[in-house]
Amino acid sequence: xxxxxxxxxxxxxxxxxxxxxxxxxxxxxxxxxxxxxxxxxxxxxxxxxxxxxxxxxxxxxxxxxxxxxxxxxxxxxxxxxxxxxxxxxxxxxxxxxxxxxxxxxxxxxxxxxxxxxxxxxxxxxxxxxxxxxxxxxxxxxxxxxxxxxxxxxxxxxxxxxxxxxxxxxxxxxxxxxxxxxxxxxxxxxxxxxxxxxxxxxxxxxxxxxxxxxxxxxxxxxxxxxxxxxxxxxxxxxxxxxxxxxxxxxxxxxxxxxxxxxxxxxxxxxxxxxxxxxxxxxxxxxxxxxxxxxxxxxxxxxxxxxxxxxxxxxxxxxxxxxxxxxxxxxxxxxxxxxxxxxxxxxxxx
Amino acid sequence: xxxxxxxxxxxxxxxxxxxxxxxxxxxxxxxxxxxxxxxxxxxxxxxxxxxxxxxxxxxxxxxxxxxxxxxxxxxxxxxxxxxxxxxxxxxxxxxxxxxxxxxxxxxxxxxxxxxxxxxxxxxxxxxxxxxxxxxxxxxxxxxxxxxxxxxxxxxxxxxxxxxxxxxxxxxxxxxxxxxxxxxxxxxxxxxxxxxxxxxxxxxxxxxxxxxxxxxxxxxxxxxxxxxxxxxxxxxxxxxxxxxxxxxxxxxxxxxxxxxxxxxxxxxxxxxxxxxxxxxxxxxxxxxxxxxxxxxxxxxxxxxxxxxxxxxxxxxxxxx
Numbered sequence: 001x002x003x004x005x006x007x008x009x010x011x012x013x014x015x016x017x018x019x020x021x022x023x024x025x026x027x028x029x030x031x032x033x034x035x036x037x038x039x040x041x042x043x044x045x046x047x048x049x050x051x052x053x054x055x056x057x058x059x060x061x062x063x064x065x066x067x068x069x070x071x072x073x074x075x076x077x078x079x080x081x082x083x084x085x086x087x088x089x090x091x092x093x094x095x096x097x098x099x100x101x102x103x104x105x106x107x108x109x110x111x112x113x114x115x116x117x118x119x120x121x122x123x124x125x126x127x128x129x130x131x132x133x134x135x136x137x138x139x140x141x142x143x144x145x146x147x148x149x150x151x152x153x154x155x156x157x158x159x160x161x162x163x164x165x166x167x168x169x170x171x172x173x174x175x176x177x178x179x180x181x182x183x184x185x186x187x188x189x190x191x192x193x194x195x196x197x198x199x200x201x202x203x204x205x206x207x208x209x210x211x212x213x214x215x216x217x218x219x220x221x222x223x224x225x226x227x228x229x230x231x232x233x234x235x236x237x238x239x240x241x242x243x244x245x246x247x248x249x250x251x252x253x254x255x256x257x258x259x260x261x262x263x264x265x266x267x268x269x270x271x272x273x274x275x276x277x278x279x280x281x282x283x284x285x286x287x288x289x290x291x292x293x294x295x296x297x298x299x300x301x302x303x304x305x306x307x308x309x310x311x312x313x314x315x316x317x318x319x320x321x322x323x324x325x326x327x328x329x330x331x332x333x334x335x336x337x338x339x340x341x342x343x344x345x346x347x348x
Numbered sequence: 349x350x351x352x353x354x355x356x357x358x359x360x361x362x363x364x365x366x367x368x369x370x371x372x373x374x375x376x377x378x379x380x381x382x383x384x385x386x387x388x389x390x391x392x393x394x395x396x397x398x399x400x401x402x403x404x405x406x407x408x409x410x411x412x413x414x415x416x417x418x419x420x421x422x423x424x425x426x427x428x429x430x431x432x433x434x435x436x437x438x439x440x441x442x443x444x445x446x447x448x449x450x451x452x453x454x455x456x457x458x459x460x461x462x463x464x465x466x467x468x469x470x471x472x473x474x475x476x477x478x479x480x481x482x483x484x485x486x487x488x489x490x491x492x493x494x495x496x497x498x499x500x501x502x503x504x505x506x507x508x509x510x511x512x513x514x515x516x517x518x519x520x521x522x523x524x525x526x527x528x529x530x531x532x533x534x535x536x537x538x539x540x541x542x543x544x545x546x547x548x549x550x551x552x553x554x555x556x557x558x559x560x561x562x563x564x565x566x567x568x569x570x571x572x573x574x575x576x577x578x579x580x581x582x583x584x585x586x587x588x589x590x591x592x593x594x595x596x597x598x599x600x601x602x603x604x605x606x607x608x609x610x611x612x613x614x615x616x617x618x619x620x621x622x623x624x625x626x627x628x629x630x631x632x633x634x635x636x637x638x639x640x641x642x643x644x645x646x647x648x649x650x651x652x653x654x655x656x657x658x659x660x661x662x663x664x665x666x667x
Contacts, residue, residue: 029466077446124642134645137387137446138593141586142638153631267579276450313465318458325451326433330441 010334011281014327015295022320026312035310040317043305044298050305052183055192056258058297060085062195063250064275065282065289066202067118067243072284073206074239075219080125080140081247082272083147084118086265088248090151091117092255093262094158096168106171111194111252118248119241121147126240130233136240144268152264164263174257189257196290198246203286205242215239247272270318274300277325296321352493354622358611359497361618363506366610368393368568370509372588373595373602374516375560380597381520382553383533383657387449388434389561390585391456395430396423396565398460401576402467404476415478416570420563427562428555430456435554439547442661453585461578472577480505480571505567512560513603520599529553533655536662546662564588583638587613590641597655605644612637 023033044054064081071078078084092114099106124143128134158165174189206212217225218235226232250271255262278296282288303317327334372389379386386392400419408415434452437443464473482501489499520526531539532549540546565581573580587609594608595601616633619625625633 025462029462079450128642128646132646134642135593138586138590138645139642141583142590142641145583145638146635149631149634153629267582273450273454276447277454280447313462315458315462315465318454319462322451322455322458325454326437326443326448329443329447329451330437332442 006335006338007283009338010331011283011328013334014281014324014331017327018320018324021323022316025319026316029312031310031312036306036312036316039306039309039312040299040302042309043302046305047184048182049184049186050301052179052186052188054298054301056186056188057301058293059189059191059195059257060250060253060271061274061278061293061297061300062192062290063198063246063253064271065278065293066198066286067246067250067272068275069279069282069284069286069289070202070206070246071239071243072279073219074215074235074243075222076126076129076236076239076243077137078122078125078140078240078243078247079137079276080122080143080272081243081250081275082268082270083140083144084121084244084247085251085254085269085272086144086147086151087121088114088118088251089255089262090154090165090251091248092172092252093165093168096172096256097166097261098158100169101171103171106169107174107256110168110172110256111249114248114252114255115245116248118244118246118251120244122240122244122247123237126237126244129240130236144272148265148268151262155262155264165261168256168260172256173260174253175260187258189253191253191257194249194253195293198249199286199290202246202289206286211238247275250275270300274321277321280325280328356496357622358614358618360501361614362607362611363498364503364610365572365613365617366607367503367506367509367571368564368584369588369591369606369609369613370513370603371564371567372561372585373591373606374513374599375557375564376589376592377516377520377595377597377599377602378529378553378560379557380592380658381533381655382529382550383536383655383660383662384434384438384550384554385445385449385659386431386434386554386557386561387446387586387589388431388452388456389449389557389588390581390583391453392427392430392558392561393565393568393585393588394453394456394460394581396427396562397569397573397581398464398565398576399423399426399562400566401473401476401569402464404478404570405473408476408478411478413478413481416476416480416566419570420566423562423566423569424559425562427558427560427565429558431554431558431561434558435551438661439550439554442663445659445661457578460576464576473575475574476570479574480567503571505571509567510603513599516599530655532662533657536657540662540664550662561585561588587637587641590645593654594641594644608644609637609641612640 026033026036067081068078092110095110095113125136125139128139129136155165174191176190179188214230215235218232222232274296278289278292282292299317303314306312306314372393376389400423403419403422404415411418434448437448438445465471480503482503485499485502489495528544528549532546536546568584569576591605591609592602594605616636619633
């Protein structure tokens with residue numbers, strides 16, 4: 001068995017194992033796992049409306065997955081995607097409702113605002129890591145909670161004491177009547193095209209540019225990179241900022257497409273944390289992230305159908321996702337088993 | 349309210365909020381000293397909180413006053429169970445420790461909310477009736493000024509937390525077990541060569557952290573929150589990890605840092621009833637614990653303090 005095949009098999013086997021244990025958990029809690037997974041399947045594929053909503057759900061997952069993966073590839077662990085996404089969401093929602101501009105300027109402006117907001121929020125841990133060697137994991141986690149409270153306070157200010165910002169102007173919206181007409185009025189919007197472009201952009205930056213090469217080199221070995229004349233702190237900060245920009249754009253998908261405003265959040269959106277799972281399953285490769293986002297976005301949206309159709313709490317989906325991460329992270333064992341298996345075949 | 353009255357008010361609540369952090373931070377000291385990073389402490393605290401609350405609600409009639417204490421033990425067992433997953437993944441299966449810790453957090457939260465929904469058909473439990481009670485420590489509480497600050501209306505859990513920190517200090521610095529633990533975290537190959545079982549030491553350290561994290565969550569739930577929902581534990585586990593780092597991986601340092609973060613948390617909750625502070629917009633009080641954590645990490649720690657092998661799986665025969 002060659003290495004490439006094993007690299008593909010490990011995530012696939014992890015997914016299957018995750019689903020099997022999910023089924024065991026359901027059975028142990030007194031549910032019928034087949035009903036549960038049927039409800040999940042229907043929640044993803046039932047009709048054109050659910051399909052449209054599933055794609056809609058996948059879109060921000062692509063961005064959060066790219067954000068985590070980009071940081072991973074450059075040797076950083078950005079758990080702060082959640083907070084950066086919230087800041088991006090708020091910035092896009094604000095620009096969308098505060099200005100009146102022609103669509104050709106308004107929409108890009110709102111997207112840029114989101115990217116900048118996410119990038120700035122990620123700049124803080126990047127700077128602390130580069131200049132003071134503070135580990136980015138704790139800082140980004142703390143910034144997630146900070147973002148939540150700050151965003152809620154700002155929504156308060158923007159809306160004059162209300163619970164949500166005003167609806168964005170049509171000129172900043174990503175929604176399209178065409179998509180609504182073919183998906184039975186789902187909230188499917190143009191964002192998925194932007195997500196595909198973002199996948200290409202990340203691939204291009206990392207694989208085809210000198211800057212991308214430097215970013216990866218610093219992630220691999222700081223000291224060697226410095227010896228080779230690269231500016232280590234600049235590259236660490238830049239990696240964090242680009243990662244944060246992806247996360248901010250993920251927030252823009254919610255602001256300009258899904259909700260067209262921002263409501264005060266009582267807890268994290270979860271999109272940022274699931275981004276870690278997406279990136280890991282996709283082996284931190286841009287196209288892998290796309291596949292990971294399709295899987296986890298579908299599971300998350302389909303899972304919402306489980307309580308009503310099968311009575312299973314929707315948290316089972318998060319349990320399955322967490323298990324899949326465990327299995328992918330422990331890929332060493334699966335790899336070992338596969339190698340043993342293939343060797344035995346060769347002997348025969 | 350005079351300055352002294354403010355102190356009488358804020359110091360007991362700081363200690364009150366610090367107790368769960370102290371417990372969990374000490375757990376963090378154990379695993380990190382053995383070379384395993386446990387980001388999953390947040391998830392462990394969540395499971396500890398949920399299991400203690402469920403136990404408390406179910407058995408309050410039978411056990412009466414003892415219920416919260418037995419709840420602590422239940423939470424400890426569930427904490428150990430959850431941390432065992434991390435131990436297997438990170439020690440035996442060589443998984444990335446941070447990634448599996450993050451997965452543990454997801455699993456802990458989803459599992460706890462799933463169970464609560466299964467049992468109560470809603471995402472949030474009712475409030476418990478049997479909470480930890482407060483008492484005055486005899487003699488000590490009669491000392492002027494200090495007595496009223498530290499020894500009046502004390503929770504037994506706070507005393508337990510401080511005791512655990514001191515015991516942990518003794519175990520880690522004064523016993524053969526502690527020496528081996530530190531050796532495994534600094535240079536596992538050298539320890540292995542000297543006949544220390546690296547895998548076993550790391551397993552024990554992770555399980556100890558699970559036990560203490562579970563207890564920490566249970567203290568938070570049964571003394572502070574009083575019920576369990578998805579947002580009952582919001583970052584306390586991470587704060588405990590920060591306290592451990594801030595305390596330079598030393599039990600007494602972690603104790604001090606946890607008290608500091610407890611103070612920040614207390615201020616964000618009771619600040620609205622203290623003169624001057626109540627004029628500050630809420631949002632600043634809400635973000636205070638998190639921002640202080642970041643500032644503490646940025647401002648006060650040197651670089652070379654982490655146990656050397658922390659975060660690195662030990663693979664026999666690999667140089």
